[in-house]
Amino acid sequence: MSRNESIIRVEHLTASYDDTVILEDISFEVRQGEVFAILGGSGCGKSTLLRHMIGLREPDQGHVWIDGEDMIGADEPQKTRILGKIGVTFQGGALFGSMTLLENVRLPLEEYTALPKAAMDLVALMKLELVGLREAHHRMPSELSGGMQKRAAIARAMVLDPAILFLDEPSAGLDPITSAELDRLMLQLARQLSVTFVIVTHELPSVYAVADRVILLDKERRGIAATGAPAQLRDDKTNRAAWQFFHRQIGDQSMHIKEGRIGNGKPSFRTK
Amino acid sequence: MEALEKQDTATLSVQSQDGERLLLTLTGPLDFHNSARLWDKAIGALSHHSFGQIVIDAEKIRSCDGGGLALLFEIQLWAREHGKSMELHGLKKEYADLLKNFTPEAFLAHRTARHKSIPFPEEIGRATVEFWQDFQEQVGFIGQAFVALVTSILRPWRIRWKDVFWVAEHAGANAVGIVILLGFLFGLIITFSSALPLRQFGVEVYVSDLAALALVRVLGPFITAIILAGRSGSAFAAEIGTMKINNEIDALETMGLDPVRFLVVPRLLATTVVTPLLAILANLAGIIGSAVVMLSLGFTLRTFITHVESAISPPDVYSGLVKCFVFGLLVSGVGCLRGLQTETGASAVGISTTRAVVSGIVLVVVAEGVFAVLYHFLEI
Ligand SMILES: Nc1ncnc2c1ncn2[C@@H]1O[C@H](COP(=O)(O)OP(=O)(O)OP(=O)(O)O)[C@@H](O)[C@H]1O
Numbered sequence A: 001m002s003r004n005e006s007i008i009r010v011e012h013l014t015a016s017y018d019d020t021v022i023l024e025d026i027s028f029e030v031r032q033g034e035v036f037a038i039l040g041g042s043g044c045g046k047s048t049l050l051r052h053m054i055g056l057r058e059p060d061q062g063h064v065w066i067d068g069e070d071m072i073g074a075d076e077p078q079k080t081r082i083l084g085k086i087g088v089t090f091q092g093g094a095l096f097g098s099m100t101l102l103e104n105v106r107l108p109l110e111e112y113t114a115l116p117k118a119a120m121d122l123v124a125l126m127k128l129e130l131v132g133l134r135e136a137h138h139r140m141p142s143e144l145s146g147g148m149q150k151r152a153a154i155a156r157a158m159v160l161d162p163a164i165l166f167l168d169e170p171s172a173g174l175d176p177i178t179s180a181e182l183d184r185l186m187l188q189l190a191r192q193l194s195v196t197f198v199i200v201t202h203e204l205p206s207v208y209a210v211a212d213r214v215i216l217l218d219k220e221r222r223g224i225a226a227t228g229a230p231a232q233l234r235d236d237k238t239n240r241a242a243w244q245f246f247h248r249q250i251g252d253q254s255m256h257i258k259e260g261r262i263g264n265g266k267p268s269f270r271t272k
Numbered sequence B: 001m002e003a004l005e006k007q008d009t010a011t012l013s014v015q016s017q018d019g020e021r022l023l024l025t026l027t028g029p030l031d032f033h034n035s036a037r038l039w040d041k042a043i044g045a046l047s048h049h050s051f052g053q054i055v056i057d058a059e060k061i062r063s064c065d066g067g068g069l070a071l072l073f074e075i076q077l078w079a080r081e082h083g084k085s086m087e088l089h090g091l092k093k094e095y096a097d098l099l100k101n102f103t104p105e106a107f108l109a110h111r112t113a114r115h116k117s118i119p120f121p122e123e124i125g126r127a128t129v130e131f132w133q134d135f136q137e138q139v140g141f142i143g144q145a146f147v148a149l150v151t152s153i154l155r156p157w158r159i160r161w162k163d164v165f166w167v168a169e170h171a172g173a174n175a176v177g178i179v180i181l182l183g184f185l186f187g188l189i190i191t192f193s194s195a196l197p198l199r200q201f202g203v204e205v206y207v208s209d210l211a212a213l214a215l216v217r218v219l220g221p222f223i224t225a226i227i228l229a230g231r232s233g234s235a236f237a238a239e240i241g242t243m244k245i246n247n248e249i250d251a252l253e254t255m256g257l258d259p260v261r262f263l264v265v266p267r268l269l270a271t272t273v274v275t276p277l278l279a280i281l282a283n284l285a286g287i288i289g290s291a292v293v294m295l296s297l298g299f300t301l302r303t304f305i306t307h308v309e310s311a312i313s314p315p316d317v318y319s320g321l322v323k324c325f326v327f328g329l330l331v332s333g334v335g336c337l338r339g340l341q342t343e344t345g346a347s348a349v350g351i352s353t354t355r356a357v358v359s360g361i362v363l364v365v366v367a368e369g370v371f372a373v374l375y376h377f378l379e380i
């Protein structure tokens, strides 16, 4: 499969918890080898969308195609095959508390490869090195800071070199430098090895630095408020939600843009 | 089909060139599967030949994942470790770039650093000291909690009564069924098993005296305490331990609220009140169990009651109930302590719960012994 073909397709997805509909009829696609960011305010359903994309929850309606296979309603062997192509980190890290970092990262290798033990250790150490944690490999997750746990989880997610990596807020809780290093790593993997990234993030600098395309979710609309390249959405004056998000403005402050920068006195935002 | 398969296997050929250079030629896709296959062969070849320089021809490596990179890096590490030089030719740029992320020196430092193990006698010494410190901590904490309990009782408006009632319901009311059942069964069993030997001497009528006395003074309170340790001591440890893991204890402290007053006192208060009540039920149920056996052995209810009445006096009952206060205090105190001692990590709460039950039972048995001696000297 070559670049720019779509590797993930979400079609008419509707997701809810009990009676509350969180996302309604959303569709989009992610292309091979791109860094795709899911943006949106807190609680708008980004993590929920991610959970549906990796098959942890069944949607009420709709389909998720990963590399040509439908995740929804797939049988067990099919699901295992699809899951073999993806790596996931959760918002909370989700490292196994009873294992050291090295053991955490090595676990998928033990289950899926026949490498000699010393080789597994080396692979795991190399992945830890990529996220800057080689020195801490013998520590328990509880002895790490929040940001370190997050990075270790990323190392674990990519230890088998999956084609698609889903990262829920990878750079939350990281300092700007570590976060920039993570961005560099993502770009390197995406550009050189065509790894596809689907990331949920709030960090605008990181979005501008790495994301090829983004979707912006909106809580009220229960769907996608905007799609496109980050710079393009930032400069799009016709989309109110995108403008507010990218210019970090709350509700009524949009008045200020209207007068100050767009300036012709007429409201130029699309209203719902 | 066969041709296809051939394409998917990587190969390694080793060539020694006039004892000077060792040429390793790798071809095909160097993925996890293939590098696992080739790993031992490649590393083995290094130690079986003598040479001054390793040359890796990577021209024909079609693709390379984490496993393949690790193999290339391992050869690099080996060369560095054994003071040989190494050249890597023709690796695709994307993989070469990735390989540049790793510096051999840093990784070699790990190999030389071995973990030291502690000698056996030292381990025993450490364990003993730890055990003693832990015991001191338990006693100290229960004392501290008791003081907090008393000061709270002196200022009852500061007690969180809602929590007290909640705990009383869960530790007390919900335990009534199991306490009655076990008390009844114990009465049944001790009466039955002592009736048979005593029958040989023709004095089995005194079994009711013996059983009633044993139940009221020792077994009733003891059964209750064990049930309390299993049901409530563990629950306290789990509840407080989970709060500890979620930083809720830290939150209480930063709000200026004392966790002991907030969490421990309501639990202590509720359990010290419900334990004697539960013990009364256990005693009653045990005596009923005993009566059932005696009736089935052909004695009348009247005989049974007369014997029980003459065997136990009010001090017997009170002494049992006084113990229950202490048992309740110990079991719930150590349960809360284990909860507060919970460390971080997924297994931490499980460990705390186990320790709560074990320490609870040990403390109850120790206290039982102390009471036996104490009552002997007080002639109760
Ligand atoms: N297990 C659940 N049961 C019920 N509702 C849930 C559950 N998980 C999430 N929700 C609700 O779904 C909505 C979306 O949650 P989600 O975790 O997807 O948000 P998010 O966009 O990832 O937010 P954040 O940026 O804060 O992580 C929220 O309103 C939340 O209350």
Ligand SMILES: [Mg+2]
Pocket: A046, A047, A048, A091, A168
């Ligand atoms: Mg989230």
